[in-house]
Amino acid sequence: MSLEAQPKTPKEVEELPQVTIRFAGDSGDGMQLTGTQFTNASAIFGNDVSTMADFPAEIRAPAGTVYGVSGFQLQFSSSAIYTPGDVVDCLVAMNPAALKVNLAELKHGGVIILNEDGFTEQTLKLAGMDRNPIKDGSLGKYTVHSIPMTQSTLRACEEVGLTGKEAGRCKNFYALGVVCWLYSRPLEPILDFIEMKFKDREQLREANKRVLRAGYYFGETAELFTRVFRVRKAHLPPGVYREVHGNEALAIGLIAAGQLANKPIFYGSYPITPASDILHELARHKQFGVKTFQAEDEIAAICAALGASYGGALGVTASSGPGIALKAEALGLAVMVELPLVVINVQRGGPSTGLPTKVEQADLFQAVLGRNGECPLPVLAARSPSDCFEVALEATRIAVKFMTPVMVLSDGFIANSAEPWCFPNTGDLDPIEIEHTDEPNGENGRFLSYKRDEWLARPWALPGTPGLTHRIGGLEKQDVTGNVSYDPENHQRMVNLRQAKVDKVAEFVAEQEIMNDPDGTAEMLVVGWGSTYGAIRESARRLLRKGVRVAHVHLRHLNPFPRNLGAIFEKYRDRPVLVPEMNKGQLATLLRSKYLVDTQHLEKVQGRPFTTVEIMDAAEELLAAKGAKK
Amino acid sequence: MSVTEQKREYTVKDFGSDQDVRWCPGCGDYSILSAVKKVLAEAGVPPEQYVFISGIGCSSRFPYYMSTYGIHSIHGRAMAVATGLKVARPDLHTFVITGDGDALSIGGNHTIHTLRRNVDITILLFNNQIYGLTKGQYSPTSPFGKKTKSTPMGSLDQPIAPMAIALAAEATFMARTIDMHPKHLMATVKRAMEHKGTSFVEIYQNCNIFNDGALAYAQDRKVRAENVIELEQGKPLLFGKDMNKGIVSEKGHLKAVRIGEDGITEDDVLVHDEEDSESYHAMLTRMRYPELPEPIGVFRAIERPTYEDLVNGQIERVIERKGKGDLQKLIVGRSTWEVHEDEAEAGKG
Structure with missing residues (x-):
């Protein structure tokens, strides 16, 4: 096939408001990279995008098996979107296992793009399929495009001089080329990426470029496709945008915090999925004075961060649930010695090792309550990347x-x-003011290490400062002096003070906003936290289109709760309150115990985010039940 | 240490806190506290330049009795805390006070990794072969068969040799000393403090309540000379009241001999070298009473860059090459696109 071939037939162009694509293949097939590049091209084109990676815990499970299927889903849209899409419009499957695992989520009449060469007797057997679905008519209700991608890839890079194995690995870019053509995506951002990624490897650079173009031109030339699709630019608020992943944004946020506080970040961490990328990202930015410390274990990671904080750095540690469990004792020490420390939990499916690469929100209790003794600390949750x-x-x-x-x-x-x-302009970000005590704060030149300020915070005196030497530790402290004390009354007072201090955070942070209910007349209230934001927001919008008005409260502050949250529940007193969570109802329980509010929880613990429809259905059922009661 | 800090004379009193010391009367910890304070007073560095970090156990109450900065942390984790502090603040003199349970059992992992990184801290490990604070269970250094509250029929665990572990963990400085030998104790702590890198000091310490006399063979002045060898750089491994016994190497094994017997002269005796090969240092770590006298003093002192210097060196090199980080550039990232006013309709928030 000539790369310069002109289209044989003019294709029909269909406008779509949004499209959801899933790329699926073996974990070694480069599906994450393919999806990321398609996302990037779509974002630069001007669509709103939302993505979801779905990969196995095994790095390379046996090729061709269903265990090894790695998927990347994205939705791109001409309007604002908040989720990676409920149902898939187009599935790209590189082998039978990928097709088998993902077919259920493809919509009726959806598009399937298959690598025909990936469907051999052997791979069909590995996927546990008796017959070849390409030939047996079982995919009749879909629009199937079966393309010999491996063969075409090998042909496209014939003259580049790669081995057959190396060339074969480029087939993901062939698939990407086909999909780019089908959805009218520009190739330039992807070509730029190839240029950069294979800067020093000329053959691979050339091969991938050729293969990408070959896929694109195949779409244009082949009789297979009768029409292409177009998703117009999204109407986003004006401004300059970039694409960002959650872990990347956390790392950038930490570096920004260090810069705004004029303090070095000390990041202690032990590798764990899915938090390790924060460590990787931070380790790349030493020019900001960031000190990354890959510790021998989770405990050392947090203890070193705490030691650094004592010395005046911004101590940070991150992990996922199992690692946070190991850090619990040191967290108690941090509460007791009252030093600043940021602890990040990138939650995954639990308990124990659980589902390392899948999503869950079941560590809320652990965050708020999971330590020995009365051990309160502020808890925040991010709602989007x-x-x-x-x-x-x-x-x-x-x-x-x-x-x-x-x-x-x-x-x-x-x-x-x-x-x-x-993204913000750094000039618009408020500095983080930090004051280190440098003078004794007690009588006769004594330093009182637990004398509190108006926020109930104790002074942060740095070692090396003359006149302020003091000892801190895990034993109960005497109020004000910080000396060891086993006095019963003092212990009660200190427990109360530590709680009161954390409660005071509510006075420091913003009030909770209510979305989607400007006049307060919504029929019900949905309360969420963390990554359910997109699904709840989208549900509320869609319900509004159906004439159902749902107020949405999305909590960033989970301990203490926002100071006006009680008033919000008071306001919606006579209306149903739905709390969707990827756990067994942990926030719902906390809200019930604190506000005596009759929350209804919607749970999902399947390692996958909520779909919009699931939340819409639950909301409508709840309203119907209430209507029936009347 | 701040170079602008004026040197002045300090006394032991300058390093003691106002807190009552709560160790049992007669505990070996008292003499170690006293020795450390004396060494610091002589060093001429003000108390605020020191941080004492401990874990949990009797010995770990140590920081409360010093007038320096300090953290009484959690069980086994003092070295991890110290590592973070030292990397953040290389200017501070950082000590870790730990025990046989704290450093070799619950915190064994941190001991190994601190040593291999060579963080510039001084570790004082009080080894009394027993758990004192929890009232008398066997520890990782208790001898096999030791009868304690948790092992009424005798311990079934083989004891571990702290010095052998330190060597295996790539220690750059390791020494052993004794609570009841104050002169030696002070000299050893001083050497450890001066070492650039992790210095690991095992201190034989008597728990007179739960394990009294377990280490008497080394502590008791009446028998010490026969049972320990005081290592000195460049000096032969001689011991005994009359210094007439020595250590020779025979087919790769160490053996105690008497000078003048079987034609053995002082020239046959091994000469101590702190910078010698690992195999020689390994043999020293394996000398156990009663088969052989146990060495005290500096086993090994070699030079290797410290961890905090390497960490900070990498940062300096990157800044030299790329300049200081530009936050706006980081936030902007590689590629951006702009949405103009006229394109904006439905907001996203």
Whole structure:
């Protein structure tokens, strides 16, 4: 096939408001890269985008098996979107296993693009399929495009001089080329990426470019496709955008916090899925004075961060649920010694090792309650990839203002998802003011290490400062002096003070806003936290189109709750309150115990985010039940 | 340490806190506290330049009794806390006070990794072969068969040799000393403090309540000379009241001999070298009473860059090459696109 071939037939162009595509193949097939590049091209084109990575815990499970299927889903749209899409419009499957695992989520009449060469007797057997679905008519209700991608890829890079194996690995770019053509995407951003990625490897650079173009021109030339699709630019608020992933935004947020506080970040961490990317990202930015420390274990990671905080750095540690469990004792120490510390939990499916690469929100209790003794600390949750930036900044502000460890909750969905980010100007970000005591604060030149300020924070006196030497530790402290004390009354007082300090954070942070209900007349209230934001927001919008008005409260502050949250529940007193969570109802339980509000919880613990429809259905059922009661 | 800090004379009193010391009367910890304060007073560095970090156990109460900065942290984790502090603040003199349970059992992992990184801190490990604070269970250094509250029929665990572990963990400085040998104790702590890198000091310490006399063979002045060898750089491995016994290497094994017997002269005796090969240092770590006298003093002192210097060096090199980080550039990233006013309709928030 000539690359210069002209289209044989003019194709029909169909306008679509939004499209959801899923790329699926073996974990070694490069599906994550393919999806990321398609996302990037769409974002630069001007669509709103939302993505979801879905990959196995095994790095390379046996090729061709259903265990090894890696998927990347994205929705791109001509209007604002908040989720990676409920149902898939187009499925790209590189082998039978990928087709088998993902077919259920493809909509009726959806498009399937298959690598025909991936469907051999052997791979069909590995996927547990008796017959070849390409030939047996079982895919009749879909529009199937079966393309010999491997063969075409090998042909496209014949003259480049790669081995057959190396050339074969480029087939993901062939698939990408086909999909780019089908959805009228520009190739330039992807070609730029190839140029950069294979800067020093001429053959691979050339091969991937040729293969990408070959896929694109195949679409244009082949009789297979009768029409192409177009998704216009989205109407986003004006501004300059970039694409950002959750873990990336957390890392940038931490670096920004260090810069705004004029302090080095000390990041102690032990590798764990899905938090490791934060470490990788931070380790690349040493020019900001960031010190990354890959510790021998989770405990050393948090202890070193705490030691750094004692010395005056901004100590940060991150992990996922199992690692946070290991850090619990040191978190208690941080609460006791009252030093600033930011602790990030990129949640995954649990308990134990659970579902390492899948999403869940089941560590809320762990964050709020999971330590020995009365051990309160502020807990914040990010609601989207770009929100991770804001949350990292706010967590740092709270940590240094209140001299306390702060827990930040993200999750495996946000961590690996991307969205457009209308990023801030650094000049518009408030500095983080930190005051280190340098004079004794007691009588006769004594330093009182637990004498509190108006926010109940104790002074942050740095070692090396003359006249302020003091000892801190895990034993109960005497109020004001900080000396060891086993006095019963003093213990009660200190427990109360530590709680009161954390409660005071509610006075420091913004009030809770209510979305989607400007006049307060919504029929019900949906309360969420973390990464369910997109699905709830989208549900509320769609319900509104159906004439159902649903108010949406999305909590960033989970401990303490926003100071006006009680008033919000009071306001919606006679209306149903739905709390969708990717757990067994942890926020719902906390809200019930604190506000005596009759929350209804909607749970999902399947390692996958909510779909919009699931939340819409639950909301409508709840309203119907209420109507029936009347 | 701040170079602008004026040197002045300090006394032991300058390093003691106002807190009552709560160790049992007669505990070996008292003499170690006293020795450390004396060494610091002589060093001429003000108390605020020191940080003492401990874990949990009797010895770990140490920081409360010093007038320096300090953290009484959690069980086994003092070295991790110290590592973070030292990387953040290389200017501070950082000590870790730990025990056999704290450093070799619950915190064994941190001991290994701190040593291999060579963080410039001084570790004082009080080894009394027993858990004192929890009232008398066997520890990782208790001898096999030791009868304690948790092992009424005798311990079934083989004891571990702290010095052998330190060597295996790539220690750059390792020494052993004794609570009841103050002169040696002070000299050893001083050497450890001066070492650039992790210095690991095992201190034989008597728990007179739960394990009294377990280390008497080394502590008791009446028998010490026969049971320990005081290592000195460049000096032969001689011991005994009359210094007439020595250590020779025979087919790769160490053996105690008497000078003048079987034609053995002082020239046959091994000469101590702190910078010698690992295999020689390994043999020293394996000398156990009663088969052989146990060495005290500096086993090994070699030079290797410290962890905090390497960490900060990488940062300096990157800044030299790329300049200081530009936050706006980082936030903007590689590629951006602009949405103009006229394109904007339905907002996203």
